[in-house]
Amino acid sequence: MEDQNLGRILIVDDNEDLLFAAKMLLKKHAKEVVIEKDPRRIPFLVNNNNFDVILLDMNFTEDTTSGKEGFHWLKQIKEIDPKAVVILITGFGDVEMAVKALKEGATDFILKPWQNEKLIATLTSAVRLKESYNEVEKLSKKQKALQADLKKPFADIIGSSPAMKNVFAIIDKVAQTDANVLILGENGTGKELIARAIHDRSHRHDEIFVGVDMGAITETLFESELFGHKRGAFTDAKEDRAGRFEVADKGSLFLDEIGNLSMPLQSKLLTVLQKREVTRIGTNKSIPVDIRLICATNMPIHDMVMENTFRQDLLYRINTVEIFLPPLRDRQEDIPLLAEHFLKIYSNKYRKNFTGFKPNAMQLLQRYTWPGNIRELQHALERAIIMAEGTELDSRDFFFLSNKPVNEKHAPAANTLNLDDMEKNVIQKAIDKNGGNISKAAKELGLTRASLYRRLEKYGL
Template sequence: MEEKNLGKILIVDDNEDLLFAAKMLLKKHAKEVTIEKDPRRIPFLINNNNYDVILLDMNFTGDTTSGKEGFHWLKQIKEIDPKAVVILITAFGDVEMAVQALKEGATDFILKPWQNEKLLATLSAACRLKESYKEVDSISQKSKLLQADLKKPFSEIIGQSAAMKNIFSIIDKVAQTDANVLILGENGTGKELIARAIHDRSLRKNEIFAGVDMGALTESLFESELFGHKRGAFTDAKEDRIGRFEIADKGTLFLDEIGNLSMPLQSKLLTALQKREITRIGTNKAIPVDIRLICATNLNVHDMVMKGTFRQDLLYRVNTVEIFLPPLRERKDDIPLLADHFLKIYSKKYRKNFDGLTPGALQLLQHYPWPGNIRELQHAIERAIIMAEGNELDSRDFFFLSSKPITEKVSTPNSLNLDEVEKNVIQKAIDKNGGNISKAAKELGLTRASLYRRLEKYGL
């Protein structure tokens, strides 16, 4: 059987005999040949199909010699798809018209009656050009994602606690498979780092890792972000866009905060996962995708299934293997390692020299409940380094941390001593504002400098 080295071809000409002859010739060499005698159907056809090459007649029955109709439809095609590969055909061609056609965006120019060998050679070159356009688009989208990934700090997983050693064991077992993974854990525990670790140890490690924060997607952006869209599909669709499913093809797709999806969006996601194909907005063309799926959420999706707010069939689809990432308060043995890791990074960033943390500082960090988990610890170390003046971080450099929940009210002091009252009011303001000195000072009616002096005075 002869290999079909041409892609999908659309031929538009009002001569039915020519259309039939062209189809008979090309169907041996092309994957698909569509013929159309009415040029008014061109917008519908190219909006609902992905053609590699369009063969377009320059002269239809309304005007058989000037080529104006051909230029009109060429312009229409290019407005819908700027990267469309169009070859113009005419029986009345000349050099001037050929040059104009190329300036208007045509890829090549064919005179009829054509020579079969020349037509096939021209179409073969045009299909290769189209394929290069697709590769450039894909590489461009993946490059943007990779550049964003390279800017993300702290890609290593730090931990030696028993809980983390167990997770490392699970990662090693599941990474070599294509099993879907669901990572559960509170905000700030490092769910994305676990997802990346699985990808980096998988058979897909040389392909793309594409992450999506599902919690940040609105109903209107969901399909565009995941499935992509065609230019003109909606008001702001100024160019074709590849969705994250296509970007992650042959690689790993990470869907963070999947528990935040509404029921209608859960249904759309489930359909794509079941069919293993997506359809860009503005087209009816299904595009097959090959992805390894990793999802994460800070919500109890099992309870959500019981309450009817998360689809059970979607849960079955995404959690072939489930990994629970414990909060930082349950892996206190890892706090010194993490603190030292962030200390080195931020010391370098802010060009400061620190020998480490004092025993008192480490004790404070290990006894603090860390409601924001590792992310909160990271920010705490950064803030302490910015404000500290010595060459070690001690407990005073973490004055903004409170062992009390922010919502807990500071008890009224038994004493009416003004210093005691002021100390409690300051502590309450700091707790209320999450340790933000600027906000606390503003609420207290003080300058930052005045508040710092009082913090030092009361040892807060």
């Protein structure tokens, strides 16, 4: 069998003998040859298939000389797919009309009766043009995403504690595979940085890394954002748009806060992950995607499976390997490293001359519980550097932090009748009593899990 380098070809002509002859010639050179004698089926065929080249007759039986039908169907094709590569089939006397059609968006034209070698050469050039269109579109999308990537600060992971060394070891083992990874940890622990580290150490490191905050996508926009849409698929769909899966093709796709997805959206995501193909809204075309999937959540996803709020089959699909990121309070030895890292960054950013920390400042940073984890530490350093004077940061520069030692974080608030303080203490006691199990603590408190999570967020617990 000869090389099938002509891709998928659609031929539309009302001459059945011509269609048959063209198919017999081209089937040795193309992956697929679709022939059609009725031009009225063009919209259906183009909407539901990905053709590399379309061969279109200029004249059909209703109008054999003017070429008006050819112009009509050329316009229809271009409205459906502006990047369609269309080659017109025309008689010798219609060359002037064919030249006009080139100005209307046709790629080339061939005269009938054609020479077989000439037809194949014309189609080969057209397929290369189609490939260049696709490559330019993909590169354009990737360039935009990569530019956004470059603006993301602090791409390095800082830490030398045993807990972080264990995380690094797992990253080294899993990065070179295409295994799906689930990263667990509280807000602000650096889950996206871990995902990027996995991508950077993988064989896909030269391709794109696409991050999606699942918690920020509404139910109505979920399919459009992830799977894409065709122009006109809904009111605001003014142009064709590739979804995040398509943009991430050959690279890594990071789905953050995956625990926030509703059960119906979980089902749609699972279908795509199983089939490894997406279908844009407004079309029936399936587009294969090749991605490395990395997910993250701060929610107790295994408990959610037990409570039937997260699909077990989806969990199996996304967590071939799990990585748990410890909160900052459980790796206090990393606080000086992180603090020095942010000190350098923000000293340069704000053109300050800070060289380090006074002992009382570092002691305060290490005593503090950091409910917001690394993100809170980063914010604290930036704020202190903006407001402070001198060359060393003092504990007074962190006056906005609670001076509560780590080993006293569970101590009850003394002599207070403040309702918020009392509620915070009761919640903390319930969590401690139940060994950190949120579901059991919520049951004992007479709250739903969702209500308890809202209170934990409110009080920074």
